[in-house]
Amino acid sequence: MSKGKSVAQKLMSECGIDDPTKFPLDLIVFGRGATLIEKPLQNSEGRIVFGEHSAIITINSNIPYEGKKRFVIAHELGHYEMHRNVITVHNDTDATLEYFKNGHQETEANEFASELLMPEHLFRKECEGKKFSPDLLRQLSERFQTSITSVAYKYFELGSHPICLFYSHNNQVKYWKRPENYPHFINDRTKLTPPEDSVAFEFFDEGKIYPKEQSKQPIWKSTWFELKHWEDDNNFKFYEYCIITPRYNTVLSVVWEELK
Ligand SMILES: [Zn+2]
Incomplete structure (x- = not known):
């Protein structure tokens, strides 16, 4: 188990926290000093x-979503619990809060926040028997009162349907992830634009953001994946759901296959 996750579990058992949504997060922070x-x-x-005996955590009041605020608070609490002897002042931006490819401490703080807000056993229970869809991610984000992005990463790790994630910034693919043993290979477009027939491209190209009801968009297998010469694009059912943050110009594409 990752360090961030185990420190979060230890904190919850020390504080007697079973379901984190039942405790105000600020009380947990104060309780830890x-x-x-x-x-x-x-x-x-x-x-x-960090001061000599304590620490001050400041959260940007301009963050528009409560769930995102909670994730940032939990991330800072993670630094407080794990890094107090290593850092004195630390600033988090949208880049450090992003799950992909981060420094050691950022990864630990994100894993801590993810477990504190969405304990594994509760998360698994909420996913059980439910079909994967953007709505499911939205329901989980409401259930755990955290950002939809953090839910997507958690689902990638623990969910019951395999999903792939592509993170793009300023019309450039930065990173991607696919589950181990996934049967399809990704066309590596790192540092290139998203594919022209992807939903991510539509956002960067023309600012298109689909309404909730249409956020599950059909795409081709060949959009993000390698299509073997013996395969026919018509025989696959792939979908893309874009989590868009206009103020940072980022898109997290959640891509999945449904079997016919
Ligand atoms: Zn950080």
């Missing part, structure tokens, strides 16, 4: 400053 402040921040979403 840190101070939490919410105010407008420039160029950062959260920040932690």
Whole structure:
């Protein structure tokens, strides 16, 4: 188990927290001995400053979603629990809060936040027997009161239907992930634009954002994956759901296959 995850589980059992949505997060932070402040921040979403005996966590009050705020608070609490001897001042931006390819400490803080907000056993229980869809991710995000992005990563790790993730920023694919033993190979477009027939491309190209009811968009297998010469694109059912953050110009494409 990752360090972030095990530290979060230990904290929950020490504090007697069973379901994290039943405890105000600020009380948990205060209970651990840190101070939490919410105010407008420039160029950062959260920040932690360590003093000799304590620490001040500041959260950007301009974050538009409550769930995202909770994720940032939990991320900073992760730094507080794990890195107090290593860092003195730390700023988090949308880039450090992103799950893909981050420094060691950022990964630990994200894994901590993910487990604190969505404990594995509860998450598995909520997914059980439910068909994968954008609606399911939205339901999970409401259930656990955390950002839809953090839910997508958690689902990638624990969910019952395999999904692939592609993260693009400023019309460039930055990173992608596919499950181990996934039967399809990804066309590596790192540092290139998203494929022209992808939903991500539609956003960067013309600002297109689909309404909730249409957020599950059919795509070709060949859009993101290698199509073998003996395969026919018509024989596959692939979908793309884009989680778009316009203020950072980022798109997280969730891509999955449904069997015919
Ligand atoms: Zn951080």
